[in-house]
Amino acid sequence: MNAIIVDDEQPAIDVLKVMLEQDGRIEVAGTFRKPADALEAIGTLRPDVAFLDIQMPRMNGLELSERLLEVHEELEIVFVTAYDRFALEAFRANACDYLLKPVVESDLGRTIMRLYKRKRLPPKDVQPGNAIRAYCFGGFTLLGMPPEGVAIPWRTVKIQELMAYLLIRKGQQISKWEMINDIWPDCTEEQAHSHLHTAVYQIRKTLKLYGVNARIDFRNAHYRLEADGLWSDLEQFMKLSEGDKEVSSANAGAYEQCLELYKGELFGAWSYPWSIRLREACRLRYAVMTKSLCDYLIGSGQHQTALQRIQLLIDTQPLDEEAYMLSMRIYKSLNNRTAFISQYQKLERLLQAELGVLPEEKVRRLYESWAGIMTE
Numbered sequence: 159m160n161a162i163i164v165d166d167e168q169p170a171i172d173v174l175k176v177m178l179e180q181d182g183r184i185e186v187a188g189t190f191r192k193p194a195d196a197l198e199a200i201g202t203l204r205p206d207v208a209f210l211d212i213q214m215p216r217m218n219g220l221e222l223s224e225r226l227l228e229v230h231e232e233l234e235i236v237f238v239t240a241y242d243r244f245a246l247e248a249f250r251a252n253a254c255d256y257l258l259k260p261v262v263e264s265d266l267g268r269t270i271m272r273l274y275k276r277k278r279l280p281p282k283d284v285q286p287g288n289a290i291r292a293y294c295f296g297g298f299t300l301l302g303m304p305p306e307g308v309a310i311p312w313r314t315v316k317i318q319e320l321m322a323y324l325l326i327r328k329g330q331q332i333s334k335w336e337m338i339n340d341i342w343p344d345c346t347e348e349q350a351h352s353h354l355h356t357a358v359y360q361i362r363k364t365l366k367l368y369g370v371n372a373r374i375d376f377r378n379a380h381y382r383l384e385a386d387g388l389w390s391d392l393e394q395f396m397k398l399s400e401g402d403k404e405v406s407s408a409n410a411g412a413y414e415q416c417l418e419l420y421k422g423e424l425f426g427a428w429s430y431p432w433s434i435r436l437r438e439a440c441r442l443r444y445a446v447m448t449k450s451l452c453d454y455l456i457g458s459g460q461h462q463t464a465l466q467r468i469q470l471l472i473d474t475q476p477l478d479e480e481a482y483m484l485s486m487r488i489y490k491s492l493n494n495r496t497a498f499i500s501q502y503q504k505l506e507r508l509l510q511a512e513l514g515v516l517p518e519e520k521v522r523r524l525y526e527s528w529a530g531i532m533t534e
C-alpha cells in the first residue's frame with residue numbers, strides 16, 4: 159500500500175513520513191505542500207491513501223479530498239488535524255479515519271489496520287527490510303526485526319566501530335586510507351589492511367545473517383555503504399532538525415518528535431575520535447531546539463511541559479547556563495521561590511567544582527532579581 163501526504167507545514171510532513179517509514183506497512187509515494195501539486199500528481203501516482211491536513215490556505219483538506227476522489231475514486235482519505243472539532247466533518251466527507259496532531263504511534267497503527275480492512279488486504283506484519291534500526295544517541299546499537307528487536311552482536315569493538323563509521327557516512331565514497339587512518343591509526347600498513355578486510359567481511363556476513371537490506375561496495379580503493387533497508391535515529395534527527403524554523407502551534411509537535419530521538423551524546427561512552435565534530439553539532443542542535451521549544455511553551459503558558467523538557471537538556475548538558483536560566487524563569491513564573499533558589503545554587507556549586515568560576519552575570523542578575531541575595 160502506498161500513500162501521499164499533503165500539508166502546508168513541512169515539519170508536519172516530515173514527522174508523518176518518518177512514522178510511516180518506521181512502521182513499514184505503507185510506502186510514501188509523494189509529499190506535497192500545495193494542494194494543487196497533489197491534484198496534478200494524483201493521476202500518475204494513484205496512491206491507495208492520502209493523508210490530508212484539513213486546515214490549508216487556498217484549498218482546505220475537505221475540498222481537496224473531493225477533487226482527488228473525482229480523479230481517483232478508489233482513494234482512501236485520512237484527515238490530519240490539530241483540532242478534534244473537525245472529526246465530524248471528516249467522516250461526513252467519507253474519510254476512512256482522522257488523526258490528531260501531534261500524531262502518536264498507537265493512533266497511526268490503528269488507522270493503518272483500518273485501511274487494510276477497508277482495502278480487504280491481509281494484515282501485513284510490521285517487518286519490512288527497513289525495520290532494522292540503528293540507534294546512535296547514547297550508545298550504538300543495531301536492532302533486528304521487530305517485534306523482538308534483538309540487538310545485532312559484533313565480534314569485536316573495532317568491527318562495531320567500523321559499522322558506526324560507515325553508517326554516518328552512508329552513501330558516500332570513503333577512501334580505504336581515510337578509514338585506516340581514522341580507525342586503525344596506530345597499526346602498521348599491513349596490519350591495518352588486514353584488520354579492514356576482516357572487519358568488512360564480518361560486517362557483510364552479519365548484515366546478511368540478520369536480513370538487513372544493505373551492502374558494502376568497494377571500487378577504486380573506496381568503500382561505500384548502501385543501506386536503504388536501515389533506519390537510523392541520527393539520520394532522522396538531522397533530517398527533522400534541518401533549517402531554522404520558528405516554533406509555532408503548527409510545528410511544536412515536530413520539535414518534540416525530533417528532540418525525543420536524542421537520548422544522549424552521539425555514540426555515548428564509545429566517543430569515537432572521528433565522530434567528535436558531528437557529536438558537537440548534534441549537541442548544539444539539540445540544545446538550540448530545546449531552548450526554542452521551551453521559549454514557545456513558556457509563552458503559551460505550558461510551564462510544566464517546558465520544565466520537563468529543559469530538565470532533559472540539563473541532564474545531558476549540565477554546564478549549560480542558558481538552560482538553567484530557562485528553568486529559573488519557569489520556577490519564577492510558577493512562583494516557586496524555593497526551587498528557583500535551589501536551581502541557581504546547584505549551578506553555582508557545579509561551576510565552582512568543575513571550572514572554578516561563578517555563573518555568568520546575567521544568571522546572577524536573574525537570581526538576584528527574585529532571591530534578593532547579592533552574589534559576589
